[in-house]
Amino acid sequence: MFVLVVGGGKVGYYLAKELIDSGHEVALMEKDPTRARQIADEIGSIVIPHDGCEGKYLGEAGCNRADVVAAVTGDDEDNLVICQMAKHHFDVPRTIARVNNPKNEVLFRHLGVDELVSPTRMILGSIEQDIPVHELLHLAALGEGELEIIEAHLQAGSPAIGRSPEQLDMPEGCSLFAVVRGGIATPLRPDDVLREGDKVIAIGKQECEALLHGQLIGDPEAVSAG
Amino acid sequence: MPDTDTPTYRRAVIALNGGSSDERIVRLVVALGTKDVELIAVHVVEIDWTLPLDADIAGRSEEVQQVLDTAEGIAEQRKMRMEPVLLQARDVGAAIVDEATERDADLLVVGLPYRKRFGGEFAIGRTVPYILQNAPCAVWVVREPMSEEPS
Numbered sequence: 001m002f003v004l005v006v007g008g009g010k011v012g013y014y015l016a017k018e019l020i021d022s023g024h025e026v027a028l029m030e031k032d033p034t035r036a037r038q039i040a041d042e043i044g045s046i047v048i049p050h051d052g053c054e055g056k057y058l059g060e061a062g063c064n065r066a067d068v069v070a071a072v073t074g075d076d077e078d079n080l081v082i083c084q085m086a087k088h089h090f091d092v093p094r095t096i097a098r099v100n101n102p103k104n105e106v107l108f109r110h111l112g113v114d115e116l117v118s119p120t121r122m123i124l125g126s127i128e129q130d131i132p133v134h135e136l137l138h139l140a141a142l143g144e145g146e147l148e149i150i151e152a153h154l155q156a157g158s159p160a161i162g163r164s165p166e167q168l169d170m171p172e173g174c175s176l177f178a179v180v181r182g183g184i185a186t187p188l189r190p191d192d193v194l195r196e197g198d199k200v201i202a203i204g205k206q207e208c209e210a211l212l213h214g215q216l217i218g219d220p221e222a223v224s225a226g
Numbered sequence: 227m228p229d230t231d232t233p234t235y236r237r238a239v240i241a242l243n244g245g246s247s248d249e250r251i252v253r254l255v256v257a258l259g260t261k262d263v264e265l266i267a268v269h270v271v272e273i274d275w276t277l278p279l280d281a282d283i284a285g286r287s288e289e290v291q292q293v294l295d296t297a298e299g300i301a302e303q304r305k306m307r308m309e310p311v312l313l314q315a316r317d318v319g320a321a322i323v324d325e326a327t328e329r330d331a332d333l334l335v336v337g338l339p340y341r342k343r344f345g346g347e348f349a350i351g352r353t354v355p356y357i358l359q360n361a362p363c364a365v366w367v368v369r370e371p372m373s374e375e376p377s
Contacts, residue, residue: 002278027275045317048275062275 001025004066004092006052006082007073008032008039011098015072017043027061052082055089063090072098072117080104083113109206116141136213139201148206151180152216154198159218166190171211174204235333235364237264239326241357243318244269244293247337251368252300255335265308266329267297270321273314284312319356327362334361338369 008030036049050057301308315321
């Protein structure tokens with residue numbers, strides 16, 4: 001598989017290294033000539049010392065025959081442009097973008113980037129797993145990013161407490177499939193009654209998130225105020 | 227010149243660039259070598275990233291084969307054996323250094339055309355500096371004479 005990595009920071013460097021170790025053909029684009037030289041000295045002559053945001057240089061880097069383009073610069077705008085050009089100009093089958101600002105995720109998806117990796121979102125997710133939050137927790141994206149696995153921690157005030165999945169008004173295209181209770185994960189049957197403290201794992205389309213939030217999280221502020 | 231001053235080597239890699247300096251460096255190495263030295267003529271065809279590295283480029287080109295055939299012919303005239311090596315690589319300098327390292331060569335010889343950049347400054351290119359910086363063995367760089375014709 002030929003992978004074109006754009007961005008020679010820490011992420012790009014280690015990504016390229018791991019891919020080479022796994023036997024893939026890799027080209028890495030880095031616009032800073034000093035950094036490009038440094039990487040070439042360490043990994044070998046796989047570095048193209050040019051800006052991946054320019055179509056001409058993406059072409060020279062072999063974007064036309066890349067199986068995957070991974071845009072992992074520290075700049076969301078650059079990553080978006082790179083993936084857009086790779087997808088629509090060079091017909092690359094799979095584009096992956098690093099998204100630093102989680103607020104940009106919607107835009108990236110809307111503009112057709114196949115897969116998003118958000119370090120900020122991941123760290124946030126790890127933190128949220130250990131502290132009580134009144135939000136849905138995104139665990140993973142599936143397929144081309146349309147489906148998500150989501151966790152909801154049922155706390156006082158959740159409309160789902162004392163009810164079973166079959167009694168909940170679940171949005172279309174979304175289903176609850178597991179519950180974590182006392183650290184043990186079990187499949188969720190339609191007649192299982194949900195309790196406070198349960199962590200419910202759901203799978204569904206992104207559009208379902210607001211409805212899912214209403215069913216599982218409710219309005220926690222109303223509870224605190226009350 | 228006393229014998230002690232004669233350069234000696236047992237295995238020399240001669241990097242051919244397909245230019246006019248090829249014949250000059252092959253003749254030089256052949257002239258200075260003894261009959262039992264191993265000569266390895268390496269010609270690297272740089273493959274850009276738009277093509278896979280194993281694309282059938284060099285093998286098909288008569289011009290490329292001619293580069294090695296000419297070098298072999300010069301060695302044969304002096305009854306010396308030369309192994310021709312044709313490589314495809316992303317970077318010529320790195321490929322030459324790798325070949326010299328793998329062959330455990332004690333001499334690497336490269337030709338350098340005399341070229342000037344726009345503005346008149348001498349242009350050494352990137353291959354020779356890379357080789358000088360990274361080759362583990364002795365390196366001879368043979369620069370072509372300045373052309374009398376305006377470049």
